[in-house]
Amino acid sequence: MKNTFYLLNMDVCGIKNIQKNVHLSFYKKTVDKEFDSEKYRVKAIYGENGAGKSALITAVKIFQNLILDDNYLNDSKTQIFLDEIINKATQTFCFECEFLFSSNNTSRVYHYSVCIGKRENGIYEIQSEHLKVKNGNYANSRYKMVFEIENGELAFLDCGDNEREWIEKKSMNLLSSHSFVGLYMKNFEVDYIFNDLVSASFFIHIIACSTLALVINVYIAEEDQHELYFLRKKLKGNVLHKQKMIDELFGYEDGFNTFFRVNESHVDKKSFEEYKERINQLTRFIKIFKSDLVSIDIDAKENGGEYICDLNLNYGGYVINKEFESTGIKKLIRLFDCFVAASRGRIVFVDEMDSNLNDVYLCKLVEYFMYYGKGQLCFTTHNLDPMTVLKENKNSIDFLSSDKHLVSWTSRGNASPDNCYKNGMIEDSPFNIDATDFVGIFGEYREP
CATH class of the missing domain: 3.40.50.300 (P-loop containing nucleotide triphosphate hydrolases)
Structure with missing residues (x-):
């Protein structure tokens, strides 16, 4: 229904x-x-x-x-x-x-x-x-x-x-x-x-x-x-x-995927596979604007029942943390969850x-x-x-x-x-x- x-x-x-x-x-x-x-x-x-x-x-x-x-x-x-x-x-x-x-x-x-x-x-x-x-x-x-x-x-x-x-x-x-x-x-x-x-x-x-x-x-x-x-x-x-x-x-x-976003640094271990799939979606999205992007890598550190995650953009020859990306790319990353929701x-x-x-x-x-x-x-x-x-x-x-x-x-x-x-x-x-x-x-x- x-x-x-x-x-x-x-x-x-x-x-x-x-x-x-x-x-x-x-x-x-x-x-x-x-x-x-x-x-x-x-x-x-x-x-x-x-x-x-x-x-x-x-x-x-x-x-x-x-x-x-x-x-x-x-x-x-x-x-x-x-x-x-x-x-x-x-x-x-x-x-x-x-x-x-x-x-x-x-x-x-x-x-x-x-x-x-x-x-x-x-x-x-x-x-x-x-x-x-x-x-x-x-x-x-x-x-x-x-x-x-x-x-x-x-x-x-x-x-x-x-x-x-x-x-x-x-x-x-x-x-x-x-x-x-x-x-x-x-x-x-x-x-x-x-x-x-x-x-x-x-x-x-x-x-x-x-x-x-x-x-x-x-x-x-x-x-x-x-x-x-x-x-x-x-x-x-x-x-x-x-x-x-x-x-x-x-x-x-x-369901409650409303709680699940690429811009959150805390990810429940039970949801980590879904989180990785969402990051793959984000990668495909950013590649539209940055064709030389190879991948967006997740730096995950264990913290009890969750991971504390950070994202690094991999361009093959170099890797850059998302916070040090251009202001335009950072804005697109931050808006990605909203775009997914609206779609x-x-x-x-x-x-x-x-x-x-x-x-x-x-x-x-x-x-x-x-x-x-x-x-x-x-x-x-x-x-x-x-x-x-x-x-x-x-x-x-x-x-x-x-x-x-x-x-x-x-x-x-x-x-x-x-x-x-x-x-x-x-x-x-x-x-x-x-x-x-x-x-x-x-x-x-x-x-x-």
């Missing part, structure tokens, strides 16, 4: 300089049984420096961490990070999204929302969280509430009495510092789930939201890869024993995908995901060249203005999106800077 997750849209406010709501739409058509995302798989977000493009990607990462990391809001580093990243005027961060989950001929559309606010003691906590669901096969379907949390209290649960009692016990005094979805997935017990059809449906809805967070990959250049490793390791330990049931319900193809049906967000990449390589990669990728790829960029590729698709180019207004590119006869953008013809995105504006700024020498 094959299934599909598709992110339809998301709303973000209260992060960095984004004070009011920004709506990002991936699928413009009405969702019904004729749903087809073929022309809506890739989106590029353009905008001036400081417009808030990176903030949108960071918002997705916060949503993911809230659901997957049960200690996220209790971590002092998280609190420091949120205090810096959440808008100083609102002191409240909100994230909403609609996503489609389809399996065989059945589709459901979900609406998830979470808001984080600052208390008087300076601690950020969850103020509200909810999940709604509707039939995705019919355009006129209406949402039905699954759960609603307000100010740390259970406001509504669409489940049986036995499960309600169990949930109230497990979540007591925790809903301000933990996502309800994350708490449920950490604690659910089979005996409470399948007592009645209502509770079974409730379980499926919660796990759909949790799985959405799992199938999302976010690339932010300054991420600490070691922290990502330990988070995934903890997640794997928490939920691996429940994976068989999840696979039977959702038929998810990749296999996952949802991928990449911040500044164009940095350190050759223009031609960038355009060819974008073109690949347009025609051959099975998932979604959303990236921020300043490079205008991908516009020539993306303009053939629908709803694939968005412009974020300095006043935080998103404008989607629509065909304008023979006009090209890159020329319109450069010439200030995109709504709310005028490029009115002239070379003479810089005169005197850098203290250049002037003849008396």
Whole structure:
């Protein structure tokens, strides 16, 4: 049984300089049984420096961490990070999204929302969280509430009495510092789930939201890869024993390969053969750009039940550690896991995908995901060249203005999106800077 997750849209406010709501739409058509995302798989977000493009990607990462990391809001580093990243005027961060989950001929559309606010003691906590669901096969379907949390209290649960009692016990005094979805997935017990059809449906809805967070990959250049490793390791330990049931319900193809990446230095011994195969894939990928590459060799050192691995690129006449490669090749290696995810049906967000990449390589990669990728790829960029590729698709180019207004590119006869953008013809995105504006700024020498 094959299934599909598709992110339809998301709303973000209260992060960095984004004070009011920004709506990002991936699928413009009405969702019904004729749903087809073929022309809506890739989106590029353009905008001036400081417009808030990176903030949108960071918002997705916060949503993911809230659901997957049960200690996220209790971590002092998280609190420091949120205090810096959440808008100083609102002191409240909100994230909403609609996503489609389809399996065989059945589709459901979900609406998830979470808001984080600052208390008087300076601690950020969850103020509200909810999940709604509707039939995705019919355009006129209406949402039905699954759960609603307000100010740390259970406001509504669409489940049986036995499960309600169990949930109230497990979540007591925790809903301000933990996502309800994350708490449920950490604690659910089979005996409470399948007592009645209502509770079974409730379980499926919660796990759909949790799985959405799992199938999302976010690339932010300054991420600490070691922290990502330990988070995934903890997640794997928490939920691996429940994976068989999840696979039977959702038929998810990749299982927990989501925890398995070439950019991690810690590799479980049981997964080492899979890791070597993934490095072989990486080698074939890098050879496209570096034809003289012979192999990528793994330097593995035992450390208890795992290997600590380092990668060396072998060019025959010499060997170089990946950290001493060119910035472009290092960027391609770091993006490889995201590219694998996007090609296999996952949802991928990449911040500044164009940095350190050759223009031609960038355009060819974008073109690949347009025609051959099975998932979604959303990236921020300043490079205008991908516009020539993306303009053939629908709803694939968005412009974020300095006043935080998103404008989607629509065909304008023979006009090209890159020329319109450069010439200030995109709504709310005028490029009115002239070379003479810089005169005197850098203290250049002037003849008396």
